[in-house]
Amino acid sequence: MKLNQRVICSLLFFLGWSVPSLLFADPGKALFKEKHCALCHNVNNPGTVFAPACPGLKGVRHRHSKEWVRKWLKDPSAVWAGNDADVRDINARYFRYRGSRPKPRESFMATIIGKKVVLTDEEIEVLIDYLWKL
Numbered sequence: 403m404k405l406n407q408r409v410i411c412s413l414l415f416f417l418g419w420s421v422p423s424l425l426f427a428d429p430g431k432a433l434f435k436e437k438h439c440a441l442c443h444n445v446n447n448p449g450t451v452f453a454p455a456c457p458g459l460k461g462v463r464h465r466h467s468k469e470w471v472r473k474w475l476k477d478p479s480a481v482w483a484g485n486d487a488d489v490r491d492i493n494a495r496y497f498r499y500r501g502s503r504p505k506p507r508e509s510f511m512a513t514i515i516g517k518k519v520v521l522t523d524e525e526i527e528v529l530i531d532y533l534w535k536l
């Protein structure tokens with residue numbers, strides 16, 4: 403009886419712990435790590451902080467449209483070359499953080515994403531859902 407109670411207790415404890423974490427685990431958060439985004443980006447920093455060289459991603463939904471982020475994650479190199487208003491804004495923030503005037507530079511993100519790490523359309527949607535909560 404005693405042993406059974408203990409077994410039941412630990413089973414309930416295990417379920418109580420694992421079921422919510424399975425139900426509420428964020429697939430976007432896991433993908434953000436798995437696809438190496440977390441190596442460069444700090445999600446707790448605002449986009450005005452480029453530490454060490456990459457913008458913080460807090461509030462990123464206020465800086466770009468979903469459509470733009472979709473293109474950016476697919477092919478940052480092409481988007482950067484287009485030098486649109488969003489790209490110019492990132493570049494201005496980058497140099498402001500360093501206390502200097504904006505000038506042309508290469509995209510750092512494009513050295514990896516779109517080359518070494520290629521994301522599927524589904525993965526991009528999952529990442530965008532995650533980014534939109536930051």
Ligand code: HEC
Nearest residue numbers: 437438439442449455456457465492509510511512514529
């Ligand atoms: C090699 C480092 C690196 C990796 C890996 C990386 N990024 Fe970036 N990211 C940057 C840099 C640097 C910028 C600023 C533009 C540039 O120089 O490329 C940027 C810009 C962004 C922006 C725009 C942010 C803003 O404030 O306007 C988003 C969104 C973003 N990255 C998402 C991601 C996601 C999602 C991943 C993973 C799939 C990722 N990044 C992987 C370095 C990286």
